[in-house]
Amino acid sequence: MKKFILSVGYALKGLGYAFTTQLNFRIQVSIALIAIAMGCYFNISTSEWHWITLCIAIVLMMELFNTGIEALVDLVSPGYNKLAGHVKDISAAAVLIVAIFTLVTGLIIFLPKILLLFHAA
């Protein structure tokens, strides 16, 4: 049990590191909070909540992996190295793919509701 609590503590330390050092992570957390607020406002369905929470989890997870990979690359290759650059670029590309998927999901769920709001006004 003590080991489990320690592991959670290390994970929270990692979250804190990402939050304090990575602007992108803070932006993504802010967008996640806005999406949750919009979900409450529009009273979205259970299945829509599943998609939204899945997107939030995947985006934050990918950003954390990206931050870890960047730190690892900086550790093993502090100087310029073409391969090190590729590793960082590929890691950033993975985040981009998930961000696009999340944007499309958000539009599918929220755009019709926002348009309806404007039509009703």
Ligand SMILES: Nc1ncnc2c1ncn2[C@@H]1O[C@H](COP(=O)(O)OP(=O)(O)OP(=O)(O)O)[C@@H](O)[C@H]1O
């Ligand atoms: N050691 C390196 N060797 C070669 N190219 C690198 C190296 N480090 C970074 N690069 C290139 O510069 C780009 C930006 O790297 P950087 O570490 O600043 O990433 P970042 O996403 O801006 O990180 P951060 O989120 O910490 O600002 C990389 O995607 C890569 O193309």
